[in-house]
Amino acid sequence: MVGAGMAGLCAARVAAERFDRVLVLDRDTLPPAPAPRARVPQGRQPHLLLPAGARCLEGWFPGLVDDLVARGAVPLDLCADFYWHQCGGVLRRPASALRGPAMSRPFLEDAVRRRVGLVPGVTVRDGVTAVGLTADPTGRRVTGVRLGDGSTVAADLVVDATGRSAHSLDWVRALGYEPPPVSVVRVDTRYVSRTYRRSGPAEGGWKAAAVVGEPATRRLAVALAIEGDRWITFVAGLGGESPPVDEEQRRAYVRTLPSPVIADLMATCEPLGAASTHRFADDRRRHVERLRRFPLGWVLLGDAVSSFDPIYGQGMTSAALQAEALGRCLDRTGAVDRALARRYFAAASRVVAVPWSLAVGGDFAYPGTEGPRPAGTDLLNRYVARTVVAAQHDDAVALRLNEVQAMVRRPGSLFLPGIALRVLRRGRATGPASERVLPRPARA
Ligand SMILES: Cc1cc2nc3c(=O)[nH]c(=O)nc-3n(C[C@H](O)[C@H](O)[C@H](O)COP(=O)(O)OP(=O)(O)OC[C@H]3O[C@@H](n4cnc5c(N)ncnc54)[C@H](O)[C@@H]3O)c2cc1C
Known part of the structure; x- marks a missing residue:
């Protein structure tokens, strides 16, 4: 595995059941305790683990979730504990199994x-940069990786989990293979995040909140309860909109959003550490499923396949x-051959298709988003906006919308008759664009 981010780690766990030895390489110095890493700058920003991702991790590491909670992670019902304000109101918060x-x-x-x-069989080595691939004399099969110190490591299968730059694409090009076609949607989302001391539950009992401004404002804010009795907030500007870094200015900026809950939190909780910024230029999807010529023994995984606008929180789960x-x-397939690569590339493409459609579709609701617009995006966005409004009144719609966002149901499930009828009935915006529904208190 080249890369010990979430993708490389998940792939290592999976590979360990199928190979005698698994080596995970990372160019970063991996800290002995939880700490942001130089080569994973996004690690300072809020990262929500969606239920589909939590299910995978718990399956691979039974007891992980309980252990995380015992050490301070905050148990979350993504529906009941989530205050979500969008399209002029707050979504209903029925209890759910979205944990x-x-x-x-x-x-x-x-x-x-x-x-x-x-x-057993897994070794993680840090401070090691992979710089290329080794191949057999025909160049048809990858036989390992070349490291920055000039040494090589032999491998039957090399997984590029180097993140959105997908460094191995240059390496396979050096072997004579073209990289996969790529779709790029320019979003230019800018984040400013900061942590605050959390001395008790938020008013209304929520543990996570998202306040989404009208698309024309290109502003939104998120707050998330995290370990260490802290909140982490981020303020995002889409399409080049730039949230201020200065605390007071940023608080005033967040006050312009249609609900005060996150601005209030920022005003009443003690800030910890400095604010950190991140700029996300574009959604990027590499169409690995369209690769016809590629060396055997090489695959891409994680952000290397596709990275989506992080405001949707899907990357680690993907x-x-x-x-x-x-x-x-x-x-x-039982072997590292052409069938494996073809099958896997098709499967990876199916996995990323869902978060891609949600993120890219959502991004096109904002002015300034540029790139190939998937067919039907405007229609879909109008329907999703109606769904959000319906979810302000209807528990079943709120639950389904959350399930889709949590990647446990496919977006198509929003169109099934049982939900679509409710959306059509309740999804018409009425009254002033203000808070029409009070948040339900979180369950005990
Ligand atoms: C601002 C922001 C917020 C986000 N929020 C969320 C969220 O809420 N929820 C969510 O699920 N996802 C979120 N994501 C996405 C998430 O960070 C990634 O999708 C996820 O971590 C998967 O990343 P990865 O392992 O593929 O790549 P990365 O996490 O980027 O890891 C790549 C690793 O490869 C190593 N590496 C690179 N090149 C080499 C080399 N040549 N040799 C050796 N090692 C190398 C790097 O050091 C790094 O450790 C967010 C992203 C951003 C930018």
């Missing part, structure tokens, strides 16, 4: 890395689902 503990990215990655390191798919494909 995923909330924590910081370094906290989760540290816990997963420790467990991966304990899996990586876990791709790793799960890789395991299934290895079981089906």
Whole structure:
């Protein structure tokens, strides 16, 4: 595995059941305790683990979720504990089975890395940069990776989990193979995040909140309870909109959003550490399923396949689902051959298709988004806006919308008759664009 981010770690766990030895390489110095990493700058921003991702991780590491919670992660019902204000109102918060503990990215990655390191046959090496691939004399089969110090590591299968730059694409090009076609949708989302001391539950009992401004404002804010009795908030500007870094200015900026809950939290909780910024230029999807010529023994996984606007919180879950798919494909083919790669590339593409459609579709609701617009996007966005309004009145619609966002149901399930009729009935915006529905208190 080249890369010990969430994708490389998930893939290592899956590979360990199918190969005698698994080596995970990372160019970063991996910290001995949860801490942001230099080569994973997004780790300072909030990272929500969706239930589909939590299910994979718990399956690979039984007891992980309980352990995370015991160490301070916050148990979260993604529906009942989530205050979600969009399209002029607050969505209903029925109890659900959508569970995923909330924590910081370094906290989760540290816990997963420790467990991966304990899996028999797995070795994690840090401070090691992969710089190329080795191949057999025909160039048809990858035989390992070349490292920055000039040494090589032999491997039957090399998984590029190097993140959105997908470094191995240059390496396979050097072997004479073209990279996969890529779809790029320019979003230019800018984040400013900061942590605050959490001394008790938020008013209304929520543990996570998202306040989404009208698309024309290109502003939204999110707050998430995390380990260490902290909140982490981020303020995002889409389409080049730039949230201020200065605390007071940012608080005033967040006050312009249609609900005060996150601005109030920022005003009443003690800030911890400095604010950190992140800029996300574009959604990027590499169409690995269209690759016709590629070397055997090489695959991409995680952000290397596709990275989506992070405001939808899908990246780690997508990586876990791709790793799960890789395991299934290895079981089906039983060999590292062309059939494995074809099968896996098709499966990875199916995994990323869902978050891609949600993220890219959602991004096109904002002015400034540029790129190939999937067919039917405007129609879909109008329907989703109606669904959000209906979810302000109707528990069943709110639950379904949350299930889709949580990646446990496919977007098509929003169109099934039982939901569509409710959306058509309740999804007409009425009254002033203000808070029409009071948040339900979180369950005990
Ligand atoms: C601002 C922001 C917020 C986000 N929020 C969420 C969220 O709420 N929920 C969610 O699920 N996802 C979120 N994501 C996405 C998430 O960070 C990624 O999708 C996820 O971590 C999968 O990443 P990865 O492992 O593929 O890549 P990365 O996490 O980028 O890891 C790649 C690893 O490869 C290593 N590497 C790179 N090149 C080499 C090399 N040549 N040799 C050796 N090692 C190498 C790097 O050091 C790094 O450790 C967010 C992303 C951003 C930018």
